[in-house]
Amino acid sequence: GGGRCNVLHDTSKQVSTILSGYPRGQRELSGLYHKRFTPSMAREWFELRGVELKVEDDGRMFPVTDSSQTIMDTLMNAAHQSGVDIRLRQKVDSIQHLDEDNGGGFSVQFKDGSKEKFCAVILATGSSPAGYDLAKSLGHDPLVKPVPSLFTLNCKHAISPGGILHGLAGVSVPSARVSVTIPSSPKTVTGQAKDSNNNKSK
Secondary structure (H helix, E strand, O other), X not given: XXXXXXXXXXXXXXXXXXXXXXXXXXXXXXXXXXXXXXXXXXXXXXXXXXXXXXXOOOXXXXXXXXXXXXXXXXXXXXXXXXXXXXXXXXXXXEEEEOOHHHOOOEEEEEOOOOEEEEXXXXXXXXXXXXXXXXXXXXXOOOOOOOOOOOOXXXXXXXXXXXXXXXXOOOOEEEEEEEEEOOOOOOEEXXXXXXXXXXXXXX
């Protein structure tokens, strides 16, 4: 969202319409969106915590502050109030599934050599190869090969004072055409583009 946090899509639309915007993952999200935590429930969750949301012409929803910090602060405050223990800079080296004789659950070993036992583990490591390795060590192989839905182009020089993109952070355009010249495989892509801090997202 260009630093504003595109937190939801127009919750007045049918769930099936919202799901149609996910060419991959539509089936996996269907149960969640229909039964467990619907888009309307998500909006109510934020509004109950004082976050006012707005709907833009293209259906995207943002906090009226136009700042992603609003959403980050709300999520962090909710986590702290619920007693979530957030640990930074604590790398997981390995995860072992424990059998019933050892009480079940999982033993997680950290980089500093310490170990802790948990009843459940959720892997949310994005595109990190380390995350894939941990999943495979637990028997989740083969994994579905990931494909890009959003990618960035590093434009640090272009956004510096005097650069052609200087001052455009946060600007989003509905239709853009970008040509990238690569000797072995020239590419031209068309679609929505936005300037997000030091990168161009497509």
